[in-house]
Amino acid sequence: MTSATVTSSDRSPANMERRESGTRAAIPSREDLIEAVRAYHPEADAARLGDAYDFAKEKHGEQLRKSGDPYYSHPVQVAMLLAFIQLDQCTIMAGLLHDTVEDCDVALEEIERRFGVDVGELVDGVTKLGQLQYKSEKSKQAENFQKFILATVQDIRVLLVKLADRLHNMRTLHFIPKEESRLRIARETMDIYAPLARRVGLYQVASELEDLAFHHINPAARDSIIDKLEELTSENANDLERIRFAIKQIVAENGIEARVKGRRKQPYSIWRKLERKSISFRDVADIFAFRVIVGSVQECYQLLGAFHTVWACLPDRFRDFISVPKPNGYASLHTTVRASGNRLVELQIRTEAMDRTAEHGVAAHWTYKNSEYGFDLESSKAAGLDPGANLRAFGELLADGAEPDEFLEHAKLEMYRENVFVFTPKGRLIILPGGAMPLDFAYAVHTAVGDTCDGVKINGVVRTLRTQLKNGDVVEILRRPESRPVVGWEALTVTGRARSAIRRLIRDREQIEFVKLGRTLIDRDLRRAGIDPIEIDMPRIARRADFESSEELAEAIGRGRYETADFIRTAFPGHEPAQSDPQQRMLIDDNHASRMIAGADLTPGVTLHLGECCHPIPGDRIIGLREPEKGLVIHTIFCQRVVDFEDRPDLWVDLRWNDVSKQGVVAVGRIGVRAVNKRGVMATQASAVAQAGGNITRVETGERSADFLQLIFDIEVEDLRHLEQIKAALRALAVVESVERIEEVVN
Incomplete structure (x- = not known):
């Protein structure tokens, strides 16, 4: 400054x-x-x-x-x-x-x-x-x-x-x-x-x-780098002066007027490169650079050709920031050449206007316009710099309701990453951080595009959402009709905007589903108390219980912040909530069964969760336990967790697997295998599981002796019948002594 x-x-x-x-x-x-x-x-x-x-x-x-x-x-x-x-x-x-x-x-x-x-x-x-x-x-x-x-x-x-x-x-x-x-x-x-x-x-x-x-x-590292810089500068002083003279000669031979400035890389920039690339100090190719400043864009490219004619360039070290400027407006041609004395030198070729922007960025565009001194937005945009757009990604994080700590974390990620330049099918340029994936692209185009993303084509070929985007990719987002959060999406993003938008989508969906769950519980418990929900004015009754609306009441009950029993006592004096016999409730009541499993009314991973203790899968007899701020956690009816809450039947929700759960839904079953302890036994079992159509997602070793060992597998299966088929396939192996499903059961 x-x-x-x-x-x-x-x-x-x-x-x-x-x-x-x-x-x-x-x-x-x-x-x-x-x-x-x-x-x-x-x-x-x-x-x-x-x-x-x-x-x-x-x-x-x-x-x-x-x-x-x-x-x-x-x-x-x-x-x-x-x-x-x-x-x-x-x-x-x-x-x-x-x-x-x-x-x-x-x-x-x-x-x-x-x-x-x-x-x-x-x-x-x-x-x-x-x-x-x-x-x-x-x-x-x-x-x-x-x-x-x-x-x-x-x-x-x-x-x-x-x-x-x-x-x-x-x-x-x-x-x-x-x-x-x-x-x-x-x-x-x-x-x-x-x-x-x-x-x-x-x-x-x-x-x-x-x-x-x-x-x-890190003063020691800085001092060390400065010492090496001084040593290297002294060693190469004659070479650098010859290169400067050669640059001026090439410029003159092409009939171009230009200024030539030398630049030495700053200590911290060198330190970052040494950290990031695990190279030695002398392997840093751009410690020394020359900036060649000319009068027009045409002369920039003319000189680039002249330099490449005289000196060999390093193809992977060429960057054209004139045709595609950096998001902060920086524009220049960068090329690294092997100059006289076999010296690697970076050349930066730019116009005077580009140089001013390179030095002062947005501050280079304060000037007189219409007799007023101030920021010239038109000049700024012509130079590829829109200060509002440049910081808009941070503003969008705020719009998505990111918490302060979350906002700071994402903002740091936004600021530190290098960029990748990709295009929409219509040719619109989208600039993303390096390592970005299709969901980052979708949310950069528009929040609605991200919320409804269902797949992606990259350069015309269907790819997974885990694919990292590369410079020049043409990305087409495949969309579904409605927006719905998908568990694990956040792991498929790197930008703060995408992650924040996904969390916002989950929060919005959570609210809708907690209201829905709360209404189901209210309806159930009102009927048990002998009150017909159809005949009552719910908004008025909700206000009697000190809620602003029936939606607020339903959400509070769905989230577990307020119990239906307390609501009934407050809103209907004289009515007592019906008491249930826990043993009778072990049987799933189809008349009141909720069809909220495996993609129906509640979203898996948002307000519907499979119990990690018993790993329920389609075909198991199941029950739902309400957990505050989490929603429904599904357990098998014999799970120890259900037994622990047998005196709280008000927390139970009757559930059954719906038809959707029988159509390609993937669940995880856990089995324990006792097998002969010999070389290749795990590979043999893995092969049997694969041939039976299962997919092993986790393996853990249990008890082990000289003769036997126990292996615990988490296996993706379609339903209980599929799991039984896999168990049978494993039992058929000569190396297997026994196979049992692992789940918490009543002792």
Whole structure:
């Protein structure tokens, strides 16, 4: 953001520490700030800028920073950083005032009245929420980040002020005495603020934030990399100078005017590459790069051809970010060539406009338009940068109701992953994080497309939803008529938007199904109490029981928050809930049996769950036990869990397998096999299971001796009859002594 970000020596934390201690730089005066702003915005209101400067200085009063500097020096430095990237006057004023509401007991209304609503909204967006009570530091960070992103999506300037604020705080982080606090702030900077800076194209800011955080998190690694960098630079100085000269010669021979700049990879970027690729320091191909800046896009491609004619390129190291810019607007041609001296060097070819965007991202598009100084959205979009769309993925997480901790987790994933570029059948480009799968694509197209996804075609071929997408894939989502959550879908996604939308779909479906379950239970128990549900006014009766509506009552009962017995006593004085004989209820009553199994009214994995204790499968006699906030858990009638609740028949729901359950539904049966302990015995049994049409999903070894061993198999089967066929196939093996189904039974 400032000239201090240009060279690596100026940017080192050691040099910053010297500047901030002993021989600290003078605090910029109000005149210095006004001059910096009017240098690019001559029509800026000097009086308003000066008023904001004086207000911040007055309100922060005698407050001191950990460095011993007057506190007002911090907002002044933040404003100077914002002026360096030439932002509008309101943003500069917000930088001056951003801590007054939190630290000086200044009312936001006073900021708005004195400096305008626009400035007040920016200050409100940036203000820390330290006065709120949180359960933990993690919750505080998550909720703070969630609200900050909400403000950022509405106005990108909130993010720019916050990044300037964080950058100056990081430059003075060494003054904080507690190492624990320094590490926490450095990790937060590395996890959140540096990736956000990259998200909007502020590469210089991101690099400096990473370098400063790296200095505190792993100083030994940083120092080691810098030493190796210096050594490598010294060794290759002559080669690099020859390459620079050769580049200029090739440019001149093609009749093109260009600027050539050298770039050395930053320490943290090298560290990440060493971590990610498990390579040695000297194997990093892009430690040294040259940026060739020309006048037009046509000249970019002309020079690319010229360089590839003279030097051999590495095909897998070529990237065309001009035809497909990065989501943050970054555009350039990248190619790695084997130049003179057999030296691998990266070349970055771009126009002047691309270079400005590469340096300052969204901040490169503040300029004059129609006599007003501000953000030029048309210029930004022409450069491939839409700041609203660029952060919209975070806003969509909020729209799906993600909890703060969940939101923070997904946002980090969104920020860190590389990108994959795929297309709809109509040619629309969809940019996704690396590793994305078809469900991520579906939800990126539209929430309704994701909710109704039933399959996928990739490049015209039907593929599984577990397929990872690759650059250039054409993806067609196959849809079903209705939206319905599918168990395990969340594991088939990597984007926060898709995961959050799936959780929202499950929550919505849960509510519908808990209402349905509650109504079934109300109807059942009213009839047992001798009350005909058809003849009563349920909304009025629900209000008598202190519920706003019959839906709210039904949901509370379905979730197990409220019992039907209590409802009947409250709503119908004099009526007592009927008592049931648990032994009689062991028999499934077909007249009152719920048809809510295996894909009928309740959704498996959402409000309907198979008991993991007894592994019920179609054909078993079953009962449902209500569990609070979970729904119905299905057990076999002989399961120990049912016996444990034989004195609570109000928790039981009569169930039977419906016709749907007999048509291709896959259940899991658990069996124990006692077999001869010899080589290959497990393979023999697995082969027998497969030939009988079963699929082993889990194997566990039980008791073992020199002669025998016990193997426990979880096997996907169609129904009880299928399981019995598999057991018979195993018993037919010479190596098998016995086969029994494993489930909890009444002793």
